[in-house]
Amino acid sequence: MLRKKGLKTNDKHIKKLAAIVGPKEILFHKEDLISYESDGFTIHSHMPKAVVFPKNTEEVAEVVKYCADNDLSFLARGAGTGLSGGAIPLNGEVIISLVKMKRLLSVDLENRRAVVEPGYVNLKLTNSISDKGYYYAPDPSSQYCCTIGGNVAENAGGAHCLKYGVTTNHILGLEVVSPTGEIMEIGHDGIPDAPGYDLLGILTGSEGTLGIVTKITVRILKNPEEKQTVLAYFDDVADGSQAVSDIVSAGIVPAALEMMDKIAIEGVESAAFPVGHPKDIEALLLIEVDGISAGIDEQINEILDVCKKRNVRSVKVAQDDDERANWWANRKTGFGAMGAISPDYLVQDGVIPRSTLPEVLKRIGDISKESGLRIANIFHAGDGNLHPLILFDSRIPGQTDKALEAGSACLQACADAGGSITGEHGVGIEKREEMRFVFSDKEIEAQTDIREVFNPHYLLNAGKLFPSPGRCAEVKNELKAEAAE
Amino acid sequence: MLRKKGLKTNDKHIKKLAAIVGPKEILFHKEDLISYESDGFTIHSHMPKAVVFPKNTEEVAEVVKYCADNDLSFLARGAGTGLSGGAIPLNGEVIISLVKMKRLLSVDLENRRAVVEPGYVNLKLTNSISDKGYYYAPDPSSQYCCTIGGNVAENAGGAHCLKYGVTTNHILGLEVVSPTGEIMEIGHDGIPDAPGYDLLGILTGSEGTLGIVTKITVRILKNPEEKQTVLAYFDDVADGSQAVSDIVSAGIVPAALEMMDKIAIEGVESAAFPVGHPKDIEALLLIEVDGISAGIDEQINEILDVCKKRNVRSVKVAQDDDERANWWANRKTGFGAMGAISPDYLVQDGVIPRSTLPEVLKRIGDISKESGLRIANIFHAGDGNLHPLILFDSRIPGQTDKALEAGSACLQACADAGGSITGEHGVGIEKREEMRFVFSDKEIEAQTDIREVFNPHYLLNAGKLFPSPGRCAEVKNELKAEAAE
Numbered sequence: 001m002l003r004k005k006g007l008k009t010n011d012k013h014i015k016k017l018a019a020i021v022g023p024k025e026i027l028f029h030k031e032d033l034i035s036y037e038s039d040g041f042t043i044h045s046h047m048p049k050a051v052v053f054p055k056n057t058e059e060v061a062e063v064v065k066y067c068a069d070n071d072l073s074f075l076a077r078g079a080g081t082g083l084s085g086g087a088i089p090l091n092g093e094v095i096i097s098l099v100k101m102k103r104l105l106s107v108d109l110e111n112r113r114a115v116v117e118p119g120y121v122n123l124k125l126t127n128s129i130s131d132k133g134y135y136y137a138p139d140p141s142s143q144y145c146c147t148i149g150g151n152v153a154e155n156a157g158g159a160h161c162l163k164y165g166v167t168t169n170h171i172l173g174l175e176v177v178s179p180t181g182e183i184m185e186i187g188h189d190g191i192p193d194a195p196g197y198d199l200l201g202i203l204t205g206s207e208g209t210l211g212i213v214t215k216i217t218v219r220i221l222k223n224p225e226e227k228q229t230v231l232a233y234f235d236d237v238a239d240g241s242q243a244v245s246d247i248v249s250a251g252i253v254p255a256a257l258e259m260m261d262k263i264a265i266e267g268v269e270s271a272a273f274p275v276g277h278p279k280d281i282e283a284l285l286l287i288e289v290d291g292i293s294a295g296i297d298e299q300i301n302e303i304l305d306v307c308k309k310r311n312v313r314s315v316k317v318a319q320d321d322d323e324r325a326n327w328w329a330n331r332k333t334g335f336g337a338m339g340a341i342s343p344d345y346l347v348q349d350g351v352i353p354r355s356t357l358p359e360v361l362k363r364i365g366d367i368s369k370e371s372g373l374r375i376a377n378i379f380h381a382g383d384g385n386l387h388p389l390i391l392f393d394s395r396i397p398g399q400t401d402k403a404l405e406a407g408s409a410c411l412q413a414c415a416d417a418g419g420s421i422t423g424e425h426g427v428g429i430e431k432r433e434e435m436r437f438v439f440s441d442k443e444i445e446a447q448t449d450i451r452e453v454f455n456p457h458y459l460l461n462a463g464k465l466f467p468s469p470g471r472c473a474e475v476k477n478e479l480k481a482e483a484a485e
Numbered sequence: 486m487l488r489k490k491g492l493k494t495n496d497k498h499i500k501k502l503a504a505i506v507g508p509k510e511i512l513f514h515k516e517d518l519i520s521y522e523s524d525g526f527t528i529h530s531h532m533p534k535a536v537v538f539p540k541n542t543e544e545v546a547e548v549v550k551y552c553a554d555n556d557l558s559f560l561a562r563g564a565g566t567g568l569s570g571g572a573i574p575l576n577g578e579v580i581i582s583l584v585k586m587k588r589l590l591s592v593d594l595e596n597r598r599a600v601v602e603p604g605y606v607n608l609k610l611t612n613s614i615s616d617k618g619y620y621y622a623p624d625p626s627s628q629y630c631c632t633i634g635g636n637v638a639e640n641a642g643g644a645h646c647l648k649y650g651v652t653t654n655h656i657l658g659l660e661v662v663s664p665t666g667e668i669m670e671i672g673h674d675g676i677p678d679a680p681g682y683d684l685l686g687i688l689t690g691s692e693g694t695l696g697i698v699t700k701i702t703v704r705i706l707k708n709p710e711e712k713q714t715v716l717a718y719f720d721d722v723a724d725g726s727q728a729v730s731d732i733v734s735a736g737i738v739p740a741a742l743e744m745m746d747k748i749a750i751e752g753v754e755s756a757a758f759p760v761g762h763p764k765d766i767e768a769l770l771l772i773e774v775d776g777i778s779a780g781i782d783e784q785i786n787e788i789l790d791v792c793k794k795r796n797v798r799s800v801k802v803a804q805d806d807d808e809r810a811n812w813w814a815n816r817k818t819g820f821g822a823m824g825a826i827s828p829d830y831l832v833q834d835g836v837i838p839r840s841t842l843p844e845v846l847k848r849i850g851d852i853s854k855e856s857g858l859r860i861a862n863i864f865h866a867g868d869g870n871l872h873p874l875i876l877f878d879s880r881i882p883g884q885t886d887k888a889l890e891a892g893s894a895c896l897q898a899c900a901d902a903g904g905s906i907t908g909e910h911g912v913g914i915e916k917r918e919e920m921r922f923v924f925s926d927k928e929i930e931a932q933t934d935i936r937e938v939f940n941p942h943y944l945l946n947a948g949k950l951f952p953s954p955g956r957c958a959e960v961k962n963e964l965k966a967e968a969a970e
């Protein structure tokens with residue numbers, strides 16, 4: 001780690017925090033903090049007060065208690081790959097980095113569970129159990145570096161979540177440090193209807209606003225006996241969309257059902273893993289079916305038939321694991337690949353009912369024309385999760401704002417179609433105001449009331465996930481502030 | 486409806502409530518209230534103040550507002566089939582019966598969802614869409630009469646929830662009347678990772694303590710192309726248990742994987758739908774596989790092989806839908822069938838890690854010996870959800886208490902094995918104290934704090950789901966009571 005030498009400081013809080021985690025496990029010089037100003041949502045950046053690297057739950061609890069007792073804002077951070085700004089220190093927070101709590105604590109194959117620390121990297125889990133025939137299902141594109149703790153905070157999804165569900169469907173238990181520094185166990189261990197309220201559900205996807213996860217029990221799955229992957233090229237986006245509907249209507253539940261449009265294909269073919277997709281097609285589908293070997297071929301044949309009926313230009317089945325892996329590597333460069341064809345890009349994340357796909361894609365096309373910005377589309381088509389990628393150049397005055405406006409307009413289109421403003425990237429800083437597209441004031445207040453139960457002093461990750469309070473809440477807070485004086 | 490004539494009363498609250506719902510939609514004479522003293526958990530009974538039958542959301546909200554403004558306790562009730570006492574009026578509640586809000590409001594096949602009122606009977610939904618090739622998955626044994634509103638309150642399960650998940654996995658949105666009478670929409674419409682906190686998850690399974698559900702958007706599924714059902718008889722419970730593990734280890738995910746032991750079989754063969762199970766076997770497995778036709782036969786063959794390897798006495802595949810339906814009808818009489826072989830019975834509902842099945846069954850056998858009471862076992866073996874049925878005779882002094890103690894001991898055995906105290910029946914009145922087997926005081930307090938956010942005056946379904954408060958909470962409440970004076 002790059003760090004300025006010495007622990008010379010007059011800041012009493014820094015000294016105390018260093019005493020908790022050890023003098024080598026804290027950063028507080030400005031030069032060392034720069035890479036913590038932002039996360040994967042780079043449009044905003046704020047300087048943290050310090051970054052600490054606790055090594056165990058007790059240290060996390062002590063740091064939190066110190067912060068709570070001394071009115072210091074704080075937040076937790078994993079690998080910093082989040083796309084909505086959830087780990088940005090808006091209020092000059094003490095950042096509690098969990099990257100040194102990265103052990104795989106136990107694996108119980110018989111009962112299909114594993115226990116990991118929050119800084120454990122997503123893909124490592126699958127890698128460490130694959131030789132025994134098991135894997136961990138949630139597979140965000142950043143899985144080679146993102147942490148399972150961060151996945152819990154954001155309720156991360158991934159291409160294969162169509163069949164297997166997102167992170168919340170794979171979390172059986174959590175150890176959590178509350179915002180007042182208490183260590184709690186929550187969870188249901190996979191019990192279908194566990195007793196009490198579903199705290200695990202509330203914590204998962206709460207974007208780091210309700211507690212800091214220090215231990216995670218996850219469900220692991222047996223590798224499917226077989227998988228087959230189909231790649232289909234279409235000359236018309238509508239045909240591709242219709243093929244998606246037809247596959248689902250046929251009763252097939254693919255493990256993954258991904259779509260990319262022409263601009264997205266231009267991007268991935270210009271990036272690290274080109275596989276020779278023709279650049280003149282309008283859409284491609286990447287479809288994977290897995291399960292027991294018996295029956296896979298029939299499903300693939302049905303998928304091929306559907307594609308042919310929908311005027312596919314060409315369609316092929318991966319001949320071996322290498323070809324399949326290449327197709328996926330190509331797909332997973334999707335967002336980053338935009339960097340190859342545009343100086344800057346903004347990825348959006350909306351959800352729509354599958355049946356509205358053609359109408360929403362048309363509206364996104366109109367937004368592109370209105371804004372003068374190119375918009376690529378990559379989506380988890382099977383569950384209607386769109387990722388419009390808005391290409392812009394921040395060096396041209398006004399383009400960043402235009403891109404943000406276009407992104408918001410895309411989300412409005414999703415909300416208008418009966419969908420929502422995020423499918424897997426979270427709200428963070430980015431989409432706070434867009435929460436109003438889908439929630440009334442009262443519905444937002446019900447949620448911030450829950451936040452107050454967990455996070456009563458509001459020192460943990462403040463300013464995220466919800467819009468600026470309306471008038472009533474402001475009055476309430478002013479009254480509180482006065483009362484505290 | 487049996488009711489005493491006339492609305493003569495001097496009770497001003499009854500008069501006001503009658504004015505809201507209409508004079509024909511309220512019961513308050515003692516004779517009319519007797520069947521509302523209890524629900525499916527008949528060991529406790531308490532007299533309600535009245536029962537009202539609102540016809541729409543606005544009436545529910547008005548009744549709730551009236552109760553809240555006048556410090557009247559109240560609770561919601563569906564069909565009253567709950568097994569843990571969640572609808573018993575412990576505090577002389579006004580019962581808000583939802584049985585007259587029983588319409589199917591809309592069906593959207595393309596986007597696979599339906600909207601129902603809370604009093605709509607579970608099985609009616611499948612019946613009304615099956616001709617179009619769709620069904621509603623959660624299938625509690627009481628589905629021919631229980632309501633979907635009650636299913637949401639209890640997060641109901643069922644035999645086919647092994648593959649398809651329990652109620653919470655099928656609820657996309659709710660309209661809820663808060664305990665202060667406000668109407669709210671919550672939900673995520675099936676979005677994989679919806680924005681904000683998972684209020685839908687908190688409400689579902691909250692056992693009627695956080696709000697009254699007045700409209701429900703549910704996911705509907707396409708009928709599987711094919712299903713096959715296997716019935717296997719074992720001379721040794723351990724062989725049957727091992728077959729369950731082997732099937733799951735083989736990577737097969739059956740739609741249902743049920744087990745019954747000798748006493749349970751004696752029961753179902755003495756009840757309404759005997760199918761000729763031999764009475765000298767120690768255990769039977771009922772295993773159903775469904776999905777795309779291709780591959781079903783291979784899975785069935787693998788299941789037959791597993792059973793043979795585990796010394797099955799005999800095993801057969803249902804020859805047609807009639808035979809399958811008979812087997813299921815027989816299985817679904819399971820709990821009630823105990824009435825045919827015992828004057829009284831108490832059904833318990835614990836969950837254990839699948840690998841601990843033999844050890845927990847042995848412990849339940851010991852509890853049976855210690856208590857001198859016969860215990861039958863019916864379980865959703867695939868997900869480790871046990872239903873020990875404790876047979877007793879309430880006419881023999883002390884036997885009811887002995888049965889309750891034995892039930893509690895069974896739950897302790899499940900908790901000790903790393904499991905939990907309920908798999909699908911809820912906590913209600915029955916298992917309040919057993920919550921301490923799985924939650925610390927602090928973990929319970931985190932939940933009651935959430936209850937306070939939704940249910941601040943604690944007039945809705947008080948005294949359910951959580952144990953009597955410990956000393957700290959008592960002090961807190963005493964202070965509150967004093968403050969209010």
